[in-house]
Amino acid sequence: MKRIFIDPGKCDGCMNCSLACMNAHRAAPVPGTAPDPGATVEEQSVYTLDLTDPTNEARNFIHADGKGGYLPLFCRHCARPECVSSCMSGALQRDQAAGQVRYDPEKCAACFMCVMNCPYGLPKPDQLTRSKVVKCDFCVRLAAGPSCVRACPTGALWIEEVAADTPDLEDVK
Amino acid sequence: MNQKFSCTTCRNADAPLGAFIADLPMETAHHRMESQSVKCGFGLQGVCCRLCANGPCRITPKAPRGVCGANADTIVTRNFLRAVASGSGCYIHIVENTALNLKNTALALSAHGGELKGLNALNRLGEIFGITAADPNKKAVAVAEAVLADLHKPEYEKMELVERLAYPMRYKRWRELGILPGGAKGEVFHGVVKCSTNLSSDPVDMLLACLRLGISTGIYGLTLTNLLNDVLLGEPELRFAPVGLRVIDPDYINIMITGHQHSMFVHLQDRLTDPDVKALAVKAGAKGFKLVGCTCVGQDLQLRGAHYTEVFDGHAGNNYTSEAILATGAIDAVLSEFNCTLPGIEPICDALRIKQICIDPVAKKANAELKEFRFADRERLSTEIIEEVVEAYKARRHKVKLRLCAGHGNDNTLTGVSEVSLKKFLGGNWQPLIDLIVAGKIKGVAGVVGCSNLTAGGHDVLSVDLTKELIARDILVLTAGCSSGGIENCGLMTPEAADLAGPGLKDVCKKLGIPPVLNFGPCLAIGRLEIVATELAEALDVDLPQLPLVLSAAQWLEEQALADGAFALALGLPLHLGLPPFVTGSPLACKVLCEDMKQLTGGQVIINPDAKATADILEDIISEKRTALGI
Amino acid sequence: MKHVIIGVGAAGVAAAKTIRNLRPDDEIVCISTDREVHSRCMLHHYISGGRSLESLNFAPDGLFESPRLTWLGGVTVKRIDAAAGLVHTDSGGPVSYGRLLIATGAVSAVPPVGALRTAKNVFGLRDIADAKAIAQAASGGRRAVVVGAGFVGLDAACGLLELGGKVTVVGTADSVLPQQLDEHAAAVYQARFEAHGCAFRLGAGASGTESDPAGKVTAVLLGSGERLPCDFVVAATGVRPAVDWVRESGIEAERAVKVDEGMRTSAPDVYAAGDVTGLSGIWPNAVKQGEVAARNMCGQSAVYDDTYALKNTVNFYGLQTLSVGNLAPAGNDLVLTREDNARYEKLVIRDGVVKGVLLQGDIGNSGFWQYLIKNKIDVSGHLDNIWRLSYTRFYGLEENGEYRYAAAATV
The missing domain is CATH 3.40.50.2030 (Rossmann fold)
Structure with a gap:
């Protein structure tokens, strides 16, 4: 499986990753409408991204470390995902082959046990309707892979191949 | 749940104000700090360049130059010059309007009869400018026109009043460095042009341009605005007043x-x-x-x-x-x-x-x-x-609920402090203050000026904390700008604040019935601080950088403050900033501002977000200057 | 290896999924009384008509259609013969197993008050059959009394209110959701329910009933002396593990099936997970138990050590709350609260360790609290900025890129 790797020391807090995430998850363009006529999701320009659209939240978070540095919080698509364990609707499932935690908003019952159960605090209810979970989807729709990684100007984010499961991984406490 | 907008207000040096804002049902800047807390590192370091269509270019280890070839030094100093030019423009706008209003008022008074409020101030200006008209209104018109004429000179013609207003030793140094400003508006124009796309790339040249802008900003935008206002609006007089x-x-x-x-x-x-x-x-x-x-x-x-x-x-x-x-x-x-x-x-x-x-x-x-x-x-x-x-x-009024805060502030802040009123209070000359400094009762003088921002520890936090640290070290603090507003609301300009001062300063304050922090008023009054400094230097026959005098724009906020800061550096003063002015991406800019400036003008920039550490540094500088003066 | 799993609730499905992933070639047989896989936590959405029966299915798509997996739905287990490795059911012959998981859950525990245990119009809310029965009862009469103001009680009330019912919730505590909320946070939910037409009788439980000649409860009597006429009753008064036949099969059980830390029962190759073990009543823990049992059934060595169960989220009428740990302060506990027009938040801290957190209104990105509480992480170095705390203060990375808590290092 592929995982987004993070070198916090290289993060400059520019939040390009957050913008890229929003851009990848904005509503699909209406064909023939300005300003990106006919663009696919992948082609939509950040120039036309509505930065104040409350329905479009970034799924990654950059925190200041209080010492002048930054700590990027990105979904790890854990081998033993606590969000999936807590999901009572089946909306969150881990695709074992791809090593990715998938979310099906149609199945989700908005209990938000996943929000409570992620030890790293990644999932959140959507800010507008609070009826869906906002969580990284690894940009599965995009052939080029996760947009955040491609948008990072400092090399703080990259993709690496890791073992799909870690059966000997010590149980998460 | 209650009516509060949110629980996320930032820190506040002024506890009653902080509590008042935290309880508000509407959003304020204090609430927005939290959602803006993650800052782009490129922006913070000044290495994001948006000057052309190839941008924004940002400097990283793998990309040490923008597409055009500009390195971090060029990008940073271009951005910095742009900010200083803009800030200078703001102050020059102010002095231009002030001079114009004085001129128009004097003309109207000439036509319809009447007297200006600050005739003594007018006479002092007339003396400095060499204007001898007998009729005060005509004199005021001539004074205002002299200022306007300088402001409107092209950049390639030096302004005439600089030499009359500046301390001679400083003027000499400025001439040596080639930073005597031409017409102040022309300087702003010139500065803006210099830093446009693919014009200047020489970082030192651009920093020198900042100093030129600093001089025109300081002498005209700051100093002269006050003096013209003194004529038009009446001179400051010491008194106690309620604040908050x-x-x-x-x-x-x-x-x-x-x-x-x-x-x-x-x-x-x-x-x-x-x-x-x-x-x-x-x-x-x-x-x-x-x-x-x-x-x-x-x-x-x-x-x-x-x-x-x-x-x-x-x-x-x-x-x-x-x-x-x-x-x-x-x-x-x-x-x-x-x-x-x-x-x-x-x-x-x-x-x-x-x-x-x-x-x-x-x-x-x-x-x-x-x-x-x-x-x-x-x-x-x-x-x-x-x-x-x-x-x-x-x-x-009948529709809106009142939400007063009668407990905020205090009733006895000393105000009305100016270079004239303070000297008058001291008996007509600076000797008493000089004696106190020589005797070590007052170790030195610090100007805590500039704005409040919410980032340097919270609202007024660094300014207030630093002021407390300085007075505790027997350093007399003079303020000008929004720092005055925060420090006065926190009670440091009441006579009772003497108890927070070190033993020497406390003793002086108690004897004179004054606070250890003297409020010169608006940021424009940084010009008044400069007059005090100049007159002290004159009395001692030394240059400004030799005085045990430091400046801090601890919570500088805006481009104007950077232009003020450039003036402080031109004057050769140590200038503390709580937050870096978006220059740390350029090692060269940092070196020039923090180190090489000592050789250029005698000034230096000190960047430190911590009140105690800053006070230590400033106290050391004051001690060094005292030693050099043999006191 | 042949794995037999009894029950298709949270623990059973988690176990089936885990075994399927770990041992794709092993045979799995699931046996359940339920004919449909359904999430108990969503039954109120079924009552209200907000979700169809199919949409209550929480199992991964295709799990029950996967090769070498058989599901015997509508089949009830009667007895286990552990010595012979056989499961006896109410239909067909015995089913043999190599490893067996008992994940039969719990049944509603109705108190012996009046005719609550016996009347035909008193329903628990435990499974889809209950939900169907309640929905049907609601179509015949509008007036419902819900006995119990905990999670299940409010779930039921919420579903019935959606249908336009006239609902009265009776609770012994003075506020709703007393296990999860303090009175302040509870009052907000109560007000929202009341705004939707719900009535509450709190601080006095049901003390009796009145019935008609047909054996239907027509009124619930309260300790206060009040009489609440009703068309039917939902008894949301708790559950008890479904252990009757387990005990009869010679497997050690008292109130619940006894298991060790690897979810093994007293019988060899027989495991138990979920509510039947009485270890915890919440979904994530049942899943964890199912996963641990499954790993051990597959020959791994797994331990159920994430036993922390004082955690829940509440979501009614657009208001979310996270509640983890113990919110009742004791001794010198530091209690911090803050409140604005959209949030109420509370922290209970004892000796530098967070004992409880309650976040009402905005629960986003708050999962780290559970970790801090259950692992007793010292936060005394963060008290100045406690409301801004996040996982980043404990940031650490594994070699494989996963996060880990570098707690001690950064405090």
């Missing part, structure tokens, strides 16, 4: 004034106490009109408050207090002419039905009515403004 939200009296129709150009309010503030106008207020159900001071124009009014006791309620607070002042509900209108008029007041004005009027188009607020001040139209404009304010009062 407590000054707001809901029985009156209250107008919050904010900006930097006191001379634009002359006509209106006089009209507000005329019987016919007061009658309008009484008819509407109020006792009369009051001006509530906010930001630097409020400081300026406070400074000259002895002349305006009837119409002026007092200074309520600085830039990041403005939202709280409006949130009291007792303000009926905002009259603004410049910064620091935060966009954040607009939704509050909307929600509380507060009328917003701008009188200078350079600071047109989105939902304010523009009533551009033109001297010839002053009668009509004042009448219209008064009518609209009365209408606003009538339409809103």
Whole structure:
């Protein structure tokens, strides 16, 4: 499986990753409408991204470390995902082959046990309707892979191949 | 759940103000700090360049140059020069308007009879300028015209008053460095051109341009604005006055004034106490009109408050207090002419039905009515403004809930301090102060100037903490700018604050009945601090960098502050900043500003976010200078 | 290896999924009384008509259609013969197993008050059959009394209110959700329910009933003396593990099936997970138990050590709350609260360790609190900025890129 790797020391807090995430998850363009006529999701320009659209939240978070540095919080698509364990609707499932935690908003019952159960605090209810979970989807729709990684100007984010499961991984406490 | 907007307000040196803001049902800048807490590192370091279509270019280890080839030094200094030029433009705009208003007033007085308020100030200026006209009004016109003529010179013609106003040793050094400014507006123009796309790339040359802008900003925008205002509005006189939200009296129709150009309010503030106008207020159900001071124009009014006791309620607070002042509900209108008029007041004005009027188009607020001040139209404009304010009062007061904060601030802040009033207080010369410094009762003098920002520890946090640290070390603190507003609301300008000073300074304050922090008023009054410094240097026959004098713009906020800072560096003074001015991406810029400047002008930049550490550094510098002076 | 799993609730499905992933070639047989896989936590959405029966299915798509997996739905287990490795059911012959998981859950525990245990119009809310029965009862009469103001009680009330019912919730505590909320946070939910037409009788439980000749409860009597006429009753008064036949099969059980830390029962190759073990009543823990049992059934060595169960989220009428740990302060506990127009938040801290957190209104990105509480992480170095705390203060990375808590290092 592929995982987004993070070198916090290289993060400059520019939040390009957050913008890229929003851009990848904005509503699909209406064909023939300005300003990106006919663009696919992948082609939509950040120039036309509505930065104040409350329905479009970034799924990654950059925190200041209080010492002048930054700590990027990105979904790890854990081998033993606590969000999936807590999901009572089946909306969150881990695709074992791809090593990715998938979310099906149609199945989700908005209990938000996943929000409570992620030890790293990644999932959140959507800010507008609070009826869906906002969580990284690894940009599965995009052939080029996760947009955040491609948008990072400092090399703080990259993709690496890791073992799909870690059966000997010590149980998460 | 309650009515509070959110629990995320930032820290505040002023605890009652912090509590007041935290309880508000509306959003303020203090609430927005949390959601803006992650800053782009490229922006912070000044290495994001948006000067061309290839941008934004940002500097990383793998990309040490922008597409054009500019390295971090070029990008940083271009951005920095742009900011300094812009800030200088702001102050030059202020002095230009002030000179124009003085000229027009004097012409009107000549035609219709009458006398200017500050004849002594006029005579002093006449002496400096070499203008000897016998008739005061004619003299004032000549003085104002001399200033305007300099401002309007092209960049390639040096301004004439610089040599008359500057300390000779400084003037000599500036000439040696080739940084004597041409026409001040031309300098701004020149600076803006220099840093445009693919023009200058020489970082040192651009930093020297900043110093030129600093000199024109300081001598004209700061120093002369004060001196011209002294003629027009009356000189500062020492007195004790109430400060903080407590000054707001809901029985009156209250107008919050904010900006930097006191001379634009002359006509209106006089009209507000005329019987016919007061009658309008009484008819509407109020006792009369009051001006509530906010930001630097409020400081300026406070400074000259002895002349305006009837119409002026007092200074309520600085830039990041403005939202709280409006949130009291007792303000009926905002009259603004410049910064620091935060966009954040607009939704509050909307929600509380507060009328917003701008009188200078350079600071047109989105939902304010523009009533551009033109001297010839002053009668009509004042009448219209008064009518609209009365209408606003009538339409809103019965609908809006008051949320007063009578416990905020204090009743006995010493104000009215200027280079003239302070010297007069000391007996007509600086010798008593010099004696105290020589004797070590006062180790040195620190100017804590500039703004408040919310990032350097929180609202007024670093300014107040640093001031406390400095006075505890027997360093006399002089303030100018929004720092004054925060420090006075925290009580450090009351005589009781002497107890917070070190033994030497405390003793001096107790004997004289003064606070250990002296408030010179608006940021413009940095020019007054410079006059004090110059006169001290003159008395000792040394150059400015030799004085045990330091400056701190601990919570500098804006481009204007950077232009002020450039003046401080040109004067050869150590200048502390709580936050770096977006230059740390350039090792060269840092070296020039923090190290090489000592050789160039004698000045230096010290960047430190910690109050105690900064006070240690500044105390060391003062000690070194004392040692060098043999005291 | 042949794995037999009894029950298709949270633990059973988690176990089936885990075994399927770990041992794709092993045979799995699931046996359940339920004919449909359904999430108990969503039954109120079924009552209200907000979700269809199919949409209550929480199992991964295709799990029950996967090769070498058989599901015997509508089949009830009667007895286990552990010595022979056989499961006896109410239909067909015995089913043999190599490893067996008992994940039969719990049944509603109705108190012996009046005719609550016996009347035909008193329903628990435990499974789809209950939900169907309640929905049907609601179509015949509008007036419902819900006995119990905990999670299940409010779920039921919420579903019935959606249908336009006239609902009265009876609770013994003085506020709703007393296990999860303090009174302040509870009052907000109560007000929202009341705004939707719900009535509450709190602080006095049901003390009796009145019935008609047909054996239907027609009124619930309260300790206060009040009489609440009703068309039917939902008894949301708790559950008890479904252990009757387990005990009869010679497997050690008292109130619940006894298991060790690897979810093994007293019988060899027989495991138990979920509510039947009585270890915890919440979904994530049942899943964890199912996963641990499954790993051990597959020959791994797994331990159920994430036993922390004082955690829940509440979501009614657009208001979310996270509640973890113990919110009742004791001794010198530091209690911090803050509140604005959209949030109420509370922290209970004892000796530098967070004992409880309650976040009402905005629960986004708050999962780290559970970790801090259950692992007793010292936060005394963060008290100045406690409301801004996040995982980043404990940031650490594994070699494989996963996060880990570098707690001690950064405090």
